[in-house]
Amino acid sequence: xxxxxxxxxxxxxxxxxxxxxxxxxxxxxxxxxxxxxxxxxxxxxxxxxxxxxxxxxxxxxxxxxxxxxxxxxxxxxxxxxxxxxxxxxxxxxxxxxxxxxxxxxxxxxxxxxxxxxxxxxxxxxxxxxxxxxxxxxxxxxxxxxxxxxxxxxxxxxxxxxxxxxxxxxxxxxxxxxxxxxxxxxxxxxxxxxxxxxxxxxxxxxxxxxxxxxxxxxxxxxxxxxxxxxxxxxxxxxxxxxxxxxxxxxxxxxxxxxxxxxxxxxxxxxxxxxxxxxxxxxxxxxxxxxxxxxxxxxxxxxxxxxxxxxxxxxxxxxxxxxxxxxxxxxxxxxxxxxxxxx
Amino acid sequence: xxxxxxxxxxxxxxxxxxxxxxxxxxxxxxxxxxxxxxxxxxxxxxxxxxxxxxxxxxxxxxxxxxxxxxxxxxxxxxxxxxxxxxxxxxxxxxxxxxxxxxxxxxxxxxxxxxxxxxxxxxxxxxxxxxxxxxxxxxxxxxxxxxxxxxxxxxxxxxxxxxxxxxxxxxxxxxxxxxxxxxxxxxxxxxxxxxxxxxxxxxxxxxxxxxxxxxxxxxxxxxxxxxxxxxxxxxxxxxxxxxxxxxxxxxxxxxxxxxxxxxxxxxxxxxxxxxxxxxxxxxxxxxxxxxxxxxxxxxxxxxxxxxxxxxxxxxxxxxxxx
Ligand SMILES: Cc1ncc(C[n+]2csc(CCOP(=O)(O)OP(=O)(O)O)c2C)c(N)n1
Ligand SMILES: [Mg+2]
Numbered sequence: 237x238x239x240x241x242x243x244x245x246x247x248x249x250x251x252x253x254x255x256x257x258x259x260x261x262x263x264x265x266x267x268x269x270x271x272x273x274x275x276x277x278x279x280x281x282x283x284x285x286x287x288x289x290x291x292x293x294x295x296x297x298x299x300x301x302x303x304x305x306x307x308x309x310x311x312x313x314x315x316x317x318x319x320x321x322x323x324x325x326x327x328x329x330x331x332x333x334x335x336x337x338x339x340x341x342x343x344x345x346x347x348x349x350x351x352x353x354x355x356x357x358x359x360x361x362x363x364x365x366x367x368x369x370x371x372x373x374x375x376x377x378x379x380x381x382x383x384x385x386x387x388x389x390x391x392x393x394x395x396x397x398x399x400x401x402x403x404x405x406x407x408x409x410x411x412x413x414x415x416x417x418x419x420x421x422x423x424x425x426x427x428x429x430x431x432x433x434x435x436x437x438x439x440x441x442x443x444x445x446x447x448x449x450x451x452x453x454x455x456x457x458x459x460x461x462x463x464x465x466x467x468x469x470x471x472x473x474x475x476x477x478x479x480x481x482x483x484x485x486x487x488x489x490x491x492x493x494x495x496x497x498x499x500x501x502x503x504x505x506x507x508x509x510x511x512x513x514x515x516x517x518x519x520x521x522x523x524x525x526x527x528x529x530x531x532x533x534x535x536x537x538x539x540x541x542x543x544x545x546x547x548x549x550x551x552x553x554x555x556x557x558x559x560x561x562x563x564x565x566x567x568x569x570x571x572x573x574x575x576x577x
Numbered sequence: 578x579x580x581x582x583x584x585x586x587x588x589x590x591x592x593x594x595x596x597x598x599x600x601x602x603x604x605x606x607x608x609x610x611x612x613x614x615x616x617x618x619x620x621x622x623x624x625x626x627x628x629x630x631x632x633x634x635x636x637x638x639x640x641x642x643x644x645x646x647x648x649x650x651x652x653x654x655x656x657x658x659x660x661x662x663x664x665x666x667x668x669x670x671x672x673x674x675x676x677x678x679x680x681x682x683x684x685x686x687x688x689x690x691x692x693x694x695x696x697x698x699x700x701x702x703x704x705x706x707x708x709x710x711x712x713x714x715x716x717x718x719x720x721x722x723x724x725x726x727x728x729x730x731x732x733x734x735x736x737x738x739x740x741x742x743x744x745x746x747x748x749x750x751x752x753x754x755x756x757x758x759x760x761x762x763x764x765x766x767x768x769x770x771x772x773x774x775x776x777x778x779x780x781x782x783x784x785x786x787x788x789x790x791x792x793x794x795x796x797x798x799x800x801x802x803x804x805x806x807x808x809x810x811x812x813x814x815x816x817x818x819x820x821x822x823x824x825x826x827x828x829x830x831x832x833x834x835x836x837x838x839x840x841x842x843x844x845x846x847x848x849x850x851x852x853x854x855x856x857x858x859x860x861x862x863x864x865x866x867x868x869x870x871x872x873x874x875x876x877x878x879x880x881x882x883x884x885x886x887x888x889x890x891x892x893x894x895x896x897x898x
Pocket of ligand 1: 265304306328332335616641642643691692693694720721722723724725751753754755819
């Protein structure tokens with residue numbers, strides 16, 4: 237199997253689906269680039285080069301650069317999805333959802349239900365999220381909890397190149413609107429990725445580590461950190477299960493409950509702002525449905541409730557790291573009673 | 578042109594400060610010391626300075642992601658700006674904002690903006706404050722050709738028109754939004770768009786400080802006199818990439834070199850004032866040297882300044898957890 241970056245994995249998934257299905261189109265700002273300019277066509281392939289090469293392969297009719305009008309083109313993608321295309325629209329940074337959210341949460345998300353089940357909206361919105369890039373308050377947020385909150389949307393948060401390819405292909409083939417979150421710090425991460433197309437299921441969590449003492453749930457980029465924390469804790473005699481839910485909507489709460497029942501202890505790692513994020517949501521569901529299995533209070537590892545700061549000195553403190561996960565795991569292990577035999 | 582010798586020197590100093598600041602940030606960014614996204618304004622100085630020369634401290638401007646020039650033209654402290662770009666505690670926003678969010682509310686600089694099209698409604702708000710409190714102040718919304726296509730820009734212009742706000746919309750059309758040509762992305766003519774909202778507009782050579790200055794002077798005077806909003810479409814160019822690190826392959830190979838040689842706003846300014854014998858070359862050279870020292874100090878100071886302290890992470894937000 238070939239090693240590919242997260243960037244290549246996403247690109248390959250889109251390219252293979254475009255080749256398979258002529259209804260799949262891609263649109264976004266500088267998604268190819270060089271539109272109307274005297275120099276190179278396909279000059280950008282998106283600001284971080286993820287869609288580079290698609291335009292030469294499929295032409296400008298299927299790889300559409302847009303003016304800077306998110307409300308317009310994301311809405312147009314929703315309308316196109318409703319009428320027979322399968323658009324992949326690029327909301328460059330998820331922070332820009334503020335400009336176009338109506339078209340997503342009042343329009344695309346609700347068609348199927350509001351129209352009595354008659355509508356299909358096979359729309360994928362790709363978007364970059366996450367801190368660590370020194371990109372400051374308006375280019376570093378996670379915001380996936382806001383999308384998870386909206387019934388009718390599916391929310392995908394791949395944690396690795398392998399996951400990204402399989403989940404992207406599944407997203408494109410899905411008949412509901414899917415928001416596909418790409419962490420900007422993951423693009424250069426490499427992994428074994430099969431050349432042929434494959435899908436990974438929505439709503440089915442992936443166990444990246446299996447252990448007995450503690451369950452860690454982590455999302456997106458945090459999965460790597462949770463794995464590292466689990467490995468280090470393993471060396472210290474604490475054996476951890478790490479769950480990557482893959483999608484927050486649908487959320488595979490059953491697997492999480494099962495693992496919590498097995499270990500009795502839970503740490504949830506979520507890079508999103510701490511109020512009403514995935515950590516609070518998962519914790520609440522566990523508290524409601526598996527309270528009796530908990531041997532210690534649930535620990536949540538999230539950033540402080542502040543905008544993402546610019547200064548590297550502050551941003552490095554802001555983002556959850558391996559140390560903080562280990563600390564939370566130790567606290568969870570120290571509290572509460574021993575596991576019944 | 579009725580600018581005094583002092584005004585001309587002030588204009589040249591401000592434009593030189595922007596140019597040298599941006600050239601320095603460009604050089605320092607290449608060393609890897611400056612974090613994050615940085616969008617440079619070099620080449621567009623005549624716009625920021627030509628407009629802001631007509632404003633006072635009580636007047637407001639809303640800026641863009643390419644905001645360093647607007648900041649300097651509105652009087653922001655250059656050392657504080659450089660420190661901000663380096664993420665230092667002594668930065669104008671205490672290191673929390675960075676290049677894309679420099680602001681100085683005391684000077685009416687309402688902030689650079691990471692959201693394209695984010696500024697125009699804010700400028701309307703500042704104009705509403707001025708109108709409601711009868712302060713006599715005006716607001717200017719700077720925005721790019723890319724921003725001119727955002728719904729927020731259209732909504733702000735209509736609002737300004739129906740509320741007759743003392744606001745001037747300045748479209749800095751530098752030919753590109755990222756790699757996309759404005760000749761492609763703007764459907765129709767921006768002047769006709771403005772006219773559609775009932776807003777008078779003019780197209781101006783944005784390389785020509787004097788043309789910008791005079792057009793802005795008229796628009797700002799109209800706003801101050803209760804005449805409502807105006808629109809300026811400035812045609813200009815940026816010298817560096819969209820952001821630092823952009824290879825600019827979408828531009829013609831000789832495009833920037835030609836612009837620098839033939840249409841540079843600083844060169845044009847110098848030629849004009851020297852030919853008209855308004856300022857002598859020695860005075861202009863002295864300004865350049867003075868600015869060079871200022872930028873050197875600002876850069877050294879920024880590099881030596883301490884980073885924010887850990888506790889700063891949790892301040893300036895209404896609630897901490
Ligand atoms: C709402 C939103 N969409 C997209 C972007 C990404 N972006 C940043 S600058 C830019 C181009 C802006 O072009 P223009 O308005 O012409 O300003 P210029 O960069 O030329 O000064 C884009 C697309 C953004 N920051 N905000
Ligand atoms: Mg532009």
